[in-house]
Amino acid sequence: xxxxxxxxxxxxxxxxxxxxxxxxxxxxxxxxxxxxxxxxxxxxxxxxxxxxxxxxxxxxxxxxxxxxxxxxxxxxxxxxxxxxxxxxxxxxxxxxxxxxxxxxxxxxxxxxx
Amino acid sequence: xxxxxxxxxxxxxxxxxxxxxxxxxxxxxxxxxxxxxxxxxxxxxxxxxxxxxxxxxxxxxxxxxxxxxxxxxxxxxxxxxxxxxxxxxxxxxxxxxxxxxxxxxxxxxxxx
Numbered sequence: 001x002x003x004x005x006x007x008x009x010x011x012x013x014x015x016x017x018x019x020x021x022x023x024x025x026x027x028x029x030x031x032x033x034x035x036x037x038x039x040x041x042x043x044x045x046x047x048x049x050x051x052x053x054x055x056x057x058x059x060x061x062x063x064x065x066x067x068x069x070x071x072x073x074x075x076x077x078x079x080x081x082x083x084x085x086x087x088x089x090x091x092x093x094x095x096x097x098x099x100x101x102x103x104x105x106x107x108x109x110x111x112x113x
Numbered sequence: 114x115x116x117x118x119x120x121x122x123x124x125x126x127x128x129x130x131x132x133x134x135x136x137x138x139x140x141x142x143x144x145x146x147x148x149x150x151x152x153x154x155x156x157x158x159x160x161x162x163x164x165x166x167x168x169x170x171x172x173x174x175x176x177x178x179x180x181x182x183x184x185x186x187x188x189x190x191x192x193x194x195x196x197x198x199x200x201x202x203x204x205x206x207x208x209x210x211x212x213x214x215x216x217x218x219x220x221x222x223x224x225x
Binding site for chain 1: 144153156157161163171207209214218219
């Protein structure tokens with residue numbers, strides 16, 4: 001089974017600053033999808049951004065962008081101009097040739113006013 | 114609007130009792146999934162289904178069962194609840210062509 005590793009259990013950032021959350025994965029597949037999900041205190045899982053492995057261009061959604069390094073099997077999330085509402089647990093996820101998702105253990109992000 | 118719902122949102126039960134958690138989606142998705150979320154483990158897959166009458170075991174399926182009699186519902190049953198099954202349970206769904214899983218709001222289950 002594929003494994004997804006998030007090595008930062010907790011991170012903090014000052015409001016309006018930039019923070020990067022790390023994610024690495026292990027796979028033998030060449031075609032796959034990567035995701036970042038946000039889980040605020042409400043527990044609802046919200047898709048933040050996704051990346052297709054065949055696309056070389058890094059995905060961007062407003063203040064959220066990724067640094068996808070396919071050879072290194074790395075998929076980090078950058079949050080620019082951090083806002084108080086960004087405080088949440090962030091999960092990295094992998095989807096390969098099947099329909100199963102594999103999730104990392106999560107990074108808890110605190111935004112300091 | 115299409116949605117995915119779970120019930121109950123909170124449940125307290127006793128060791129040894131049978132418990133069923135409901136999941137209902139109106140997306141008309143073929144794929145449905147059950148996860149449990151525990152601190153330090155992220156989300157772990159319990160069971161999943163790719164269509165009516167199809168069910169498959171996930172990473173942590175022991176002590177759990179599912180059945181898929183229609184497209185909309187995938188109930189999760191704990192045959193004999195154990196304290197180790199105290200957790201937050203999430204249901205999710207997706208379609209074959211989707212590159213996203215849509216999640217329900219979660220059910221917090223406590224087994225005393």
